[in-house]
Amino acid sequence: MRSSRNCIAMPVHTSTPKEITKHIRQLIAKVAPGRDAKYLAVRPQDGAKVNECFPNVEAKISHAGGRMLCGWQIWEWPYVLVEAEFHAVWVSPEGELVEITPKQHGEETILFVPDPALTYAGLAKDNVRVAVRDDLLVHHFIRVSEEIVKVMNRGDRAGQYGYVSVPAHEFEPLRNAQAFLVHSISTGLRDHSPCLCGSGRKYKQCHSRDFSL
Ligand SMILES: [Zn+2]
Structure with a gap:
């Protein structure tokens, strides 16, 4: 199985949060303490690709100057979780922050937490998530998602760039667990x-036991 880790794609449709809630403030305190989130309009660059912010910004710099600013893009799965994705925007020579990477679902704004202490060195960082409600299905989804990234980075694979090949027997059980949890949560089930x-049986007395890792 080949899987891109330039971007750790979510198997669900997350969107830009409409406001900065207490859970988003908790998330920012985890990934970039003391930094502020700001909304940026999406102004896709011609030729820029969805989920490829780092190459997009590098290409932009090569013909227009400016620089890269790394940080975290904040996503929300309403009533379920909020998520921070390692991300880069372009800073124009005049110092304006511009989101040049188009969005898969057509978002017109992003919520971005700049962190000048971060740089991109060819490897993505895992997304960081905070549960919006206290439910085992949500906690297990977060843990299974973290485990998938660990498996992708195991051993020799940590040094590989872009696409990595992961043996199916390591990957499939986690992907199946993730799909089961997404389906459960999306259907409105609770633990x-x-x-x-x-x-x-109730989830917490049934598959919960397999997915608590
Ligand atoms: Zn079950």
């Missing part, structure tokens, strides 16, 4: 609801 597998 005290009947488990998605149809056993008749």
